[in-house]
Amino acid sequence: MxxxxxxxxxxxxxxxxxxxxxxxxxxxxxxxxxxxxxxxxxxxxxxxxxxxxxxxxxxxxxxxATKRSLELPEVQLRKIVDVMNRPYDEFAVAYLNVRMGNVFTINELDGDEEDERLRCLVEGEDRLDFEPIPSLDWMQRMGDLFDFANTVQDEVLKKKLKAVLESGRKRNQRFRSLVKSSNPEEYIRLTDFLQMCDRERAIEWLRSIGIELRLLEDVTGANRQEDGNLPTPI
Structure with a gap:
């Protein structure tokens, strides 16, 4: 300035x-x-x-405007999703290397030599190979929860869920707690539904920056073994 x-x-x-x-x-x-x-x-x-x-x-x-292709295994796409779901931190900026597919974070507040090296990369001649990964917007998650509520067959539960979303604090937590206490099977479905939303959102973000994603098949089964350890979406 x-x-x-x-x-x-x-x-x-x-x-x-x-x-x-x-x-x-x-x-x-x-x-x-x-x-x-x-x-x-x-x-x-x-x-x-x-x-x-x-x-x-x-x-x-x-x-x-120039379309690019990026090949990623499913486990790497989940890393992008995880980063998008992290709470927003103005001093920790996550980047995707759109050429290689790897994800890294730069600490802007009290970074070390590695942070400085990475910062030189994202600001250097190859800067167009690095895209800052956006954080999940609170209103996006509220939209996901509202969409899920519309899929609930139990009309009483559906009405309660929509009431939670319309007012009060900690709507996300209250919504989850209500689903979990009312119907454990619905809670499992909610978790799967939000993971699907997050995955589609990550793919749509890649498209918005000109990236056509090609997902690679898991050949060792190692990635499938990690599916049971997926973090719960925020």
């Missing part, structure tokens, strides 16, 4: 892609003025910094 001259008369300009956007506080040095120091110096995003941001956005959009 740049820092510049003392506060002058503000004026409003628009960047090349801002014809319909809300006017920003700008001047000849700054595309966006975030504020001013106590001494009256402006700080924010310079025009040069904004041009670089837009260049990278165009570069990545063009990259997404």
């Amino acid at each position: 740049g820092k510049g001259k003392k506060k002058t008369n503000k004026r409003t300009k628009k960047g090349p892609n801002d014809s319909d956007s809300i006017p920003l506080d700008q001047d000849e040095n700054f595309y966006f003025i975030a504020g001013y120091t106590d001494g009256g110096f402006a700080f924010g995003i310079t025009w040069e910094e904004q041009a670089e941001i837009e260049r990278k956005v165009r570069e990545r959009e063009l990259h997404y």
